[in-house]
Amino acid sequence: MSQFIATALGSLVILGAASARASDADSATVTAIHCGHLIDTQAGKLLGETTVLIRGKRIESVESGRQAPPGSTEIDLPNETCLPGLTDSHTHLTDQTSRTAYVDQYHWNIADYAVRSTVYARRTLLAGFTTVRNVGDVANESVALRNAINAGILEGPRIFTAGIPIGSTGGHADRTNGYRSDLAGDPGVVQGMINSADDAVKAVRLHYKNGDDLIKIMPSGGVLDESSSGDNPQLTLDEIRAIVTTAHDYGFTVAAHAHGAEAIRRAVIGGVDSIEHGTFLNDEDMKLMKEHGTWYVPTIIAGDFVSTKAKVPGYYPPQVAAKAAAIGPLILGTAGRAYKAGVKIAFGTDAAVYPHGQNAHEFELMVQAGMPPMFVLQAATTHAAQLLKHDKDLGSLSAGKLADVIAVPGNPLDDISLMKRVSFVMKDGVVYKRGGNALIFEEQVNAPAPASPADDF
Numbered sequence: 001m002s003q004f005i006a007t008a009l010g011s012l013v014i015l016g017a018a019s020a021r022a023s024d025a026d027s028a029t030v031t032a033i034h035c036g037h038l039i040d041t042q043a044g045k046l047l048g049e050t051t052v053l054i055r056g057k058r059i060e061s062v063e064s065g066r067q068a069p070p071g072s073t074e075i076d077l078p079n080e081t082c083l084p085g086l087t088d089s090h091t092h093l094t095d096q097t098s099r100t101a102y103v104d105q106y107h108w109n110i111a112d113y114a115v116r117s118t119v120y121a122r123r124t125l126l127a128g129f130t131t132v133r134n135v136g137d138v139a140n141e142s143v144a145l146r147n148a149i150n151a152g153i154l155e156g157p158r159i160f161t162a163g164i165p166i167g168s169t170g171g172h173a174d175r176t177n178g179y180r181s182d183l184a185g186d187p188g189v190v191q192g193m194i195n196s197a198d199d200a201v202k203a204v205r206l207h208y209k210n211g212d213d214l215i216k217i218m219p220s221g222g223v224l225d226e227s228s229s230g231d232n233p234q235l236t237l238d239e240i241r242a243i244v245t246t247a248h249d250y251g252f253t254v255a256a257h258a259h260g261a262e263a264i265r266r267a268v269i270g271g272v273d274s275i276e277h278g279t280f281l282n283d284e285d286m287k288l289m290k291e292h293g294t295w296y297v298p299t300i301i302a303g304d305f306v307s308t309k310a311k312v313p314g315y316y317p318p319q320v321a322a323k324a325a326a327i328g329p330l331i332l333g334t335a336g337r338a339y340k341a342g343v344k345i346a347f348g349t350d351a352a353v354y355p356h357g358q359n360a361h362e363f364e365l366m367v368q369a370g371m372p373p374m375f376v377l378q379a380a381t382t383h384a385a386q387l388l389k390h391d392k393d394l395g396s397l398s399a400g401k402l403a404d405v406i407a408v409p410g411n412p413l414d415d416i417s418l419m420k421r422v423s424f425v426m427k428d429g430v431v432y433k434r435g436g437n438a439l440i441f442e443e444q445v446n447a448p449a450p451a452s453p454a455d456d457f
């Protein structure tokens, strides 16, 4: 039941169940989580029986064996392995693939995307992802989603959002590609379309004004927009430099969607913090990324999903299906080569391109690409926290960090598919999931196709 609280301004705020639970994580509450095993992502070690002591929102200490201070609340996970809450560095929580997604753009208002995003956010949290970067929305609706979650009104991961992606006219970020001309119009800087270094500076400053947390740019073509190339360069080096310089003035990191080798080269030289997808990364790009300390976020699952759906007649428009079939299958090989070359890798999936909640399948694909299980778990914890520049608070189970704890039933280093069976989720010291529904994920994965109204008739 909701309760009403009068604010200082005299208006009414409605508090739901989620906020009542969030307020439980105050500094008086001490919780002892008894883990059968625990993965120390900082040291890269599997530990035996371990207790994580939590006071309020933060981890107070991590002790070997079974400890419980008097008066603490105890949570027993004897057959489980505890890990830090996972971070997906590449999500789009306000959108999701479906057979009707392209037509929906003509019918849906921003509110339609926003309402659905509340379900996707909860699904993502319950899959063990306590933090995400949201790297592109329609019209800043992810800012409202983030704020509602932070206020305790909705259940979802901690969101760092890029708001509207920045690209050039007709490029991957131009949502009107494929529209007939009178509907397409000429989107400008407010919609993220830049065509000069001056536009670039203004676009970044608009993101600051809109309350975003980072910047997402589209220096190369992409798969799912209705233009012809998935990999051509679409921003000049001057435009990229203007974005990065301005973004860093405001403390924003810059994530660059890029498939083509030339676009990747420009983005790295221009100073971006991460390359997303990176399908046609060549040896020169990898060398440059290592020199510049640029992160790579592979999103193998997105490539895998679109190449499968490209074979389903009518799922994508023809132009998109052709690009998906050509680009999708290549990312797994690229990710394996980048790992061998020693490029820094952070976990990210492009959630929305495939159904939300299935993020952990990426772990299986990373292992298939040749990465060791401990490395892929670090990619989603310590590495992702470094990319976010929030490694003081996130990425490992250690004293002083935020109490984001998950558990899986068994040892994921022996069987990485266990990451799809997260049985316990705590975020900021509040428990959101405990046993019982580990199979929900399997049901989602095995479901024939994402539900959409058109499928019912």
Ligand SMILES: [Zn+2]
Pocket (backbone or CB within 6 Å): 090, 091, 092, 135, 136, 350
């Ligand atoms: Zn994306």
